[in-house]
Amino acid sequence: MRQNKLRSIACAGAGLWLTLAPALAGDAPAQSARSAAEIMDILMWNREPVGGPFALTDQAGHARTDKEFRGRLMLVYFGFTYCPDVCPTDLQAIGLALDKLGPGGDQVQPIFITVDPERDTASHLAEYVPMFHPRLIGLTGSAEAIRKVADAYKVYYARVPLKDGDYTVDHTAYIYLMDRGGSYLGFFPPGTSADRMVEIIRPRLAAPAR
Ligand code: NI
Numbered sequence: 001m002r003q004n005k006l007r008s009i010a011c012a013g014a015g016l017w018l019t020l021a022p023a024l025a026g027d028a029p030a031q032s033a034r035s036a037a038e039i040m041d042i043l044m045w046n047r048e049p050v051g052g053p054f055a056l057t058d059q060a061g062h063a064r065t066d067k068e069f070r071g072r073l074m075l076v077y078f079g080f081t082y083c084p085d086v087c088p089t090d091l092q093a094i095g096l097a098l099d100k101l102g103p104g105g106d107q108v109q110p111i112f113i114t115v116d117p118e119r120d121t122a123s124h125l126a127e128y129v130p131m132f133h134p135r136l137i138g139l140t141g142s143a144e145a146i147r148k149v150a151d152a153y154k155v156y157y158a159r160v161p162l163k164d165g166d167y168t169v170d171h172t173a174y175i176y177l178m179d180r181g182g183s184y185l186g187f188f189p190p191g192t193s194a195d196r197m198v199e200i201i202r203p204r205l206a207a208p209a210r
Contacts, residue, residue, distance in 0.1 A: 030146070030159065032150065032155070032156045032158060033151070036158075039154050039155070039156040040156070043174065048154065050152075051076075051153055051176065051178055051184045052152035052153075053066050053067070054139070054141075054148070054152070056139040057139065059123075059128075059129055059137070059138040060122065060126065061122045061123075064137065069109045069111075070181060071180050072107055072108060073109070073178065073204060073205075074176075074178040075098075075109065075177060075178075075197075076113065076153065076175070076178060077090060077091065077094060077113070078150060078171060078172075079091070080114050080115050080119070080169045080171070081114065081124060081128040082116065082119065083168075083169070086191075089191065090175060090191070090192075093193060093194045094110050094175065094197070095136065096194035097201070098133055099133075100194055101198055101201065108201060109137065110133055110135060111136075112125075112132075112136055112137070112138045113139045114138070114140050115171050117145075117146045120140050125139075125140055126138070155171065155172055156171060156172045157172070158171075174187040174189065175188040175197075179204075
């Protein structure tokens with residue numbers, strides 16, 4: 001992999017991830033209430049359920065909920081379009097995995113949920129998600145709606161101010177695989193290759209109709 005392990009966990013850059021988290025937690029509503037370490041602990045040891053309902057807006061401006069994806073596997077990824085490295089790498093792998101799955105790949109719905117809804121408007125997502133896969137759905141929403149779904153999926157995210165007054169978003173970048181009923185199956189770590197995703201997903205695809 002091009003990036004080292006730490007960079008693959010946090011987009012905003014290696015060491016910042018653990019050190020900044022406690023200081024920022026709880027300041028603003030548009031970020032995780034819990035620290036990165038707490039959230040990672042929950043996810044690593046399955047201490048709490050992962051996933052849940054959402055009602056968001058897609059890149060075409062249409063309202064979408066998790067319920068419409070029942071009957072398909074969901075591959076859910078959280079990130080933001082200005083992410084310089086990790087998000088595009090993982091989204092590329094997701095897109096490639098779907099292609100490699102062939103026709104059976106239609107049973108998998110890839111979903112990208114932004115953790116930067118202020119900048120990632122629907123129209124902005126419309127320019128971004130098609131670069132990775134034609135079936136990739138990009139979702140945005142209010143800061144509250146995004147926080148709710150990120151909390152449900154045990155995603156850590158927090159704004160990190162940059163020197164020029166701009167900001168980046170620190171976030172965990174696991175790729176969640178959900179079953180046909182919307183329940184959590186597990187996660188792929190950031191940096192998982194397309195081939196590895198295919199190996200794991202393919203046995204879960206139904207045989208094609210004859
Ligand atoms: Ni990212």
